[in-house]
Amino acid sequence: SQTIHQWPATLVQPVGSPLSLECTVEGTSNPNLYWYRQAAGRGLQLLFYSVGIGQISSEVPQNLSASRPQDRQFILSSKKLLLSDSGFYLCAWTHRIGEQYFGPGTRLTVT
Amino acid sequence: SQQGEEDPQALSIQEGENATMNCSYKTSINNLQWYRQNSGRGLVHLILIRSNEREKHSGRLRVTLDTSKKSSSLLITASRAADTASYFCATDEGKDDKIIFGKGTRLHILP
Numbered sequence: 386s387q388t389i390h391q392w393p394a395t396l397v398q399p400v401g402s403p404l405s406l407e408c409t410v411e412g413t414s415n416p417n418l419y420w421y422r423q424a425a426g427r428g429l430q431l432l433f434y435s436v437g438i439g440q441i442s443s444e445v446p447q448n449l450s451a452s453r454p455q456d457r458q459f460i461l462s463s464k465k466l467l468l469s470d471s472g473f474y475l476c477a478w479t480h481r482i483g484e485q486y487f488g489p490g491t492r493l494t495v496t
Numbered sequence: 497s498q499q500g501e502e503d504p505q506a507l508s509i510q511e512g513e514n515a516t517m518n519c520s521y522k523t524s525i526n527n528l529q530w531y532r533q534n535s536g537r538g539l540v541h542l543i544l545i546r547s548n549e550r551e552k553h554s555g556r557l558r559v560t561l562d563t564s565k566k567s568s569s570l571l572i573t574a575s576r577a578a579d580t581a582s583y584f585c586a587t588d589e590g591k592d593d594k595i596i597f598g599k600g601t602r603l604h605i606l607p
Binding site: 417419421426427428429431434436442444473475477479483484485486487488489490492 | 527529531536537538539540541544584586593594595596597598599600602
């Protein structure tokens with residue numbers, strides 16, 4: 386069976402510090418991978434998606450970046466965090482267009 | 497970009513009543529999905545309806561799709577306290593692997 390992992394679960398970082406959130410998928414190959422951000426009580430904002438290793442599509446221009454160094458690994462990064470980067474970050478995978486499977490999320494607070 | 501828009505934003509009903517949530521979208525789609533999110537958790541897939549389908553059932557869930565009106569509805573029958581959650585619709589845009597979520601409906605089931 387497939388599983389998706391995200392870590393850390395919670396993170397408190399000061400403004401200007403770097404960020405690295407990791408997402409890995411087990412039990413499948415060549416998935417589409419997605420990063421979403423959810424502000425408190427709001428919907429999901431698509432940040433990045435990837436259809437293959439090294440292929441990243443960015444939806445929102447900002448100080449965040451994503452990388453896919455391996456088939457089942459998706460990393461969200463920032464060199465310098467802003468207060469506005471606070472939120473709930475969700476990683477998801479799917480096989481092409483279909484049901485998405487979400488990770489447990491990372492709650493990021495930038496102070 | 498925002499594709500799906502749920503209506504209402506929030507809904508409170510008595511346990512045992514039916515809950516109906518609506519979703520409207522803007523562009524042609526291949527399929528539409530509904531997801532559920534408990535507070536502070538990842539999203540869980542509920543049901544997927546393809547563009548050539550008009551209605552689909554899964555347990556107490558009934559989803560309809562009207563592509564001419566670019567709208568969908570999610571009906572939860574005989575609601576239970578455990579149905580309290582946020583519900584999101586999600587659509588592809590018909591041309592790539594992006595999946596876009598609406599802002600969600602917060603459903604509260606009153607005992």
